Amino acid sequence: MRPGGLWLTVAAELRKQHQNRTKGRTVFFSLLFWPALAFLTSYYSMKPYRSGEGSMLSQVIPDGRIPLFLLSGYLVFQLFWTAVESAWLFELERKGGTVETVFLTPSSKMGFLYGRSLYSLLHGIWMFASFSLLTFIFVADMSSVNWLALLMVLLVTLAAAIVWGALLCAVSLFSRESSFLYYIFQAPMQLFGGVRIPPAVFPAWATGLSALFPVTYSLILVRGALYNDIGTGWWWSLVILIIGSLALIGCTRYTLYRAERHARMKGNWTLF
Amino acid sequence: MWQTAIATAVRNQRSNLRAYPWTFTFGHIIEGGYLVLISYFSYYYLIRGELDAQFSVFAGSSNYLAYVIIGGALSIFSTSMIMNVSRALMTEWREGTLEALLLSPSRRNGYFLGNAAQQLYRSGFELVTILLFGYLAGLRLPTPHLLSVLTSGLLFLLSCYAMALVLGSIMLYTRDTYIVQNTFFAVTTLLCGFQFPRQYLPGYLQQAAEIFPLTSALELLRSSLLTGEEVGLSDVPLVLLLSFLYIAVGLWCNRRVERGMFERF
Numbered sequence: 001m002r003p004g005g006l007w008l009t010v011a012a013e014l015r016k017q018h019q020n021r022t023k024g025r026t027v028f029f030s031l032l033f034w035p036a037l038a039f040l041t042s043y044y045s046m047k048p049y050r051s052g053e054g055s056m057l058s059q060v061i062p063d064g065r066i067p068l069f070l071l072s073g074y075l076v077f078q079l080f081w082t083a084v085e086s087a088w089l090f091e092l093e094r095k096g097g098t099v100e101t102v103f104l105t106p107s108s109k110m111g112f113l114y115g116r117s118l119y120s121l122l123h124g125i126w127m128f129a130s131f132s133l134l135t136f137i138f139v140a141d142m143s144s145v146n147w148l149a150l151l152m153v154l155l156v157t158l159a160a161a162i163v164w165g166a167l168l169c170a171v172s173l174f175s176r177e178s179s180f181l182y183y184i185f186q187a188p189m190q191l192f193g194g195v196r197i198p199p200a201v202f203p204a205w206a207t208g209l210s211a212l213f214p215v216t217y218s219l220i221l222v223r224g225a226l227y228n229d230i231g232t233g234w235w236w237s238l239v240i241l242i243i244g245s246l247a248l249i250g251c252t253r254y255t256l257y258r259a260e261r262h263a264r265m266k267g268n269w270t271l272f
Numbered sequence: 273m274w275q276t277a278i279a280t281a282v283r284n285q286r287s288n289l290r291a292y293p294w295t296f297t298f299g300h301i302i303e304g305g306y307l308v309l310i311s312y313f314s315y316y317y318l319i320r321g322e323l324d325a326q327f328s329v330f331a332g333s334s335n336y337l338a339y340v341i342i343g344g345a346l347s348i349f350s351t352s353m354i355m356n357v358s359r360a361l362m363t364e365w366r367e368g369t370l371e372a373l374l375l376s377p378s379r380r381n382g383y384f385l386g387n388a389a390q391q392l393y394r395s396g397f398e399l400v401t402i403l404l405f406g407y408l409a410g411l412r413l414p415t416p417h418l419l420s421v422l423t424s425g426l427l428f429l430l431s432c433y434a435m436a437l438v439l440g441s442i443m444l445y446t447r448d449t450y451i452v453q454n455t456f457f458a459v460t461t462l463l464c465g466f467q468f469p470r471q472y473l474p475g476y477l478q479q480a481a482e483i484f485p486l487t488s489a490l491e492l493l494r495s496s497l498l499t500g501e502e503v504g505l506s507d508v509p510l511v512l513l514l515s516f517l518y519i520a521v522g523l524w525c526n527r528r529v530e531r532g533m534f535e536r537f
Contacts, residue, residue: 029451029454029455033455033458034454034455034458037458037459037461037462038458038461040462041458041461041462041467044462044467044468044472044473045467045468046314047324047468047472048323048324048326048327048331048336048468048469048472049314049318049319049322049323049324050319050322050323050324050325051324055319055322056318056319056320056322057318057319057322060318179295179299180295182299183295183298183299183302183303184302186303187302187303187305187306187307187310188306190306190310191306191309191310191313196310196314197310197313197314197317197318198318201317201318202313202317203317206313
C-alpha cells in the first residue's frame with residue numbers, strides 16, 4: 001500500500017458516508033430533538049428524589065449541579081452512542097453487498113472502519129454538541145471550569161469514541177444481525193457508565209462492570225474538568241482511557257483479521 | 273370483521289415465528305430489565321430511600337420502587353403494542369402485500385384488531401418477564417381491587433390501540449417509521465408520566481399530555497395497582513371518549529392515505 005493510503009481510505013469512506021446518510025432535515029430529530037427530550041425525561045425523573053441540605057443525593061451530586069451532571073452525562077453518552085450506531089448501521093452495508101466491494105479493493109480495511117466511525121461522530125455529534133454548549137453556558141458556574149483540561153479531555157474522549165465505534169464495526173463483521181449491539185449497549189452503557197447515577201455509589205460488582213466501558217472514564221474526566229476537581233483519580237482515568245483505547249485499536253486489528261478469516265472459511269465465493 | 277381479525281392474527285403469528293428473529297422481543301425485555309435496574313440503583317444506592325415530600329402527594333403512595341417499576345413495565349408494553357400495530361400497514365407495504373390487502377374486501381378494523389390481538393401475546397410475554405425482574409427488585413403490591421385493575425387494564429389497551437391507529441396513518445403518509453415512531457415515543461415518555469409523576473412537569477406540558485388517552489389510562493391503571501383504589505366511574509368516560517376519537521380519526525386518515533398510496537409514486 002502506498003504511504004498515505006490509510007488517509008485516502010478514511011477520506012473516501014467519509015465522503016461515501018456523507019453522500020449516503022445525509023437525508024434532508026430528518027437528521028435534526030435523531031441528533032437534537034430526541035437527545036433533548038431524553039435529557040428532560042431523566043431530569044424530571046430525578047425530581048422525586050429528596051435534594052437540598054443534608055440529603056443523600058447532595059452528598060454525591062452537589063446541590064444545584066444536577067442539570068450539569070446530567071448534561072455532561074448525556075453529552076459523553078451521545079458521543080459513544082453515535083459510535084455504537086455506526087456499528088449498528090454496518091449491517092446495512094452487508095445487506096447492500098458493499099462490504100465485499102470494499103474488501104476486494106486494495107484499500108486499508110482499518111481505514112475503512114475508522115472512516116465509518118469518524119463520520120458517524122461528525123454526523124451525529126455537532127448538533128448535540130452545540131446544544132450542550134449553549135446549555136452549559138447557561139447552567140455552568142463558569143469560574144469553576146478548568147478550560148484547558150476540558151478541551152484536552154474532550155479531544156481524548158472523541159478519540160476514544162472513534163476507537164470504540166471501529167471495534168464494534170469490526171465485531172459486526174461476524175454477523176448479519178448487528179441490532180444486538182443496540183440492545184446490549186444502549187442501556188448498560190447508560191446505567192453502568194454513570195450517565196444518570198455516579199458510579200461512586202455502586203456496589204462492588206457494578207463498579208467492576210462500569211470499569212469495562214470507556215464512557216465511565218470519559219465521564220470522570222469531563223466532570224472533573226467541569227468542577228475543576230482534578231486529583232489522582234482523574235489522572236488515573238486519563239491514563240486508563242488512553243492506554244485502553246490503544247489496546248482497543250490492537251483488538252480491532254485482531255478482530256478484523258479473525259473476521260476476514262472467518263468469512264473466507266464460512267462464506268461463499270463472494271466472500272460473505 | 274371477526275373473520276378478518278382471526279385470519280390476520282393467525283397469519284402474523286406464523287410469519288413472526290418463521291421469518292422474523294426474536295431480537296425485538298429480547299431487546300424490549302432487556303430494555304425493561306434495565307429500567308428496573310436503574311430505578312433500583314437510584315433508589316437504594318443514590319438516594320438511599322430519601323424521597324421528596326411531594327412525591328407521595330402526587331403519586332398517592334410512597335412506594336417509589338413499585339411506582340417506577342410499574343411505569344417502566346407499562347412503558348415498554350405500550351411501546352411494543354403501539355409500535356407493532358402502527359407499523360402493520362407499513363410492513364405490508366415493504367413486503368409487497370399491501371396492494372393485495374387493499375384489493376381484498378376485508379374490513380380494516382378487523383385487520384387492525386387482529387394485529388393487536390397477535391401483538392398482545394408478544395407484548396404480554398415481555399410485560400410478564402419485566403414484572404418478574406421487578407419482583408426480584410422488590411416490587412410488592414397491596415391487594416389490588418381486581419375489577420378496577422381489569423377495567424383500567426382494558427382501558428389502557430384500548431388507548432394503546434387508538435393511538436397506534438393514528439400513528440400508523442402518519443407513518444403511512446410519510447413512508448417512514450424510524451423518525452415518526454421515535455419522536456412519538458420520546459414525547460410520550462416525557463409527557464405521560466411513566467417514570468415520574470406528571471405533576472413535576474411545568475403546567476403547559478401537563479396540559480399537553482392530556483391530549484393522549486394513554487396519560488389518563490396509565491394513571492388509572494397504576495393507581496388501581498399501587499393503592500388498591502377503586503376506579504371511579506367518573507374517570508372512565510374521558511379515556512373512552514378520547515380513545516374512540518383517536519380510533520375514528522385513525523381509521524379515517526388511514527382510508528384517505530391508502531387511497532393516494534399507489535398514485536403518488
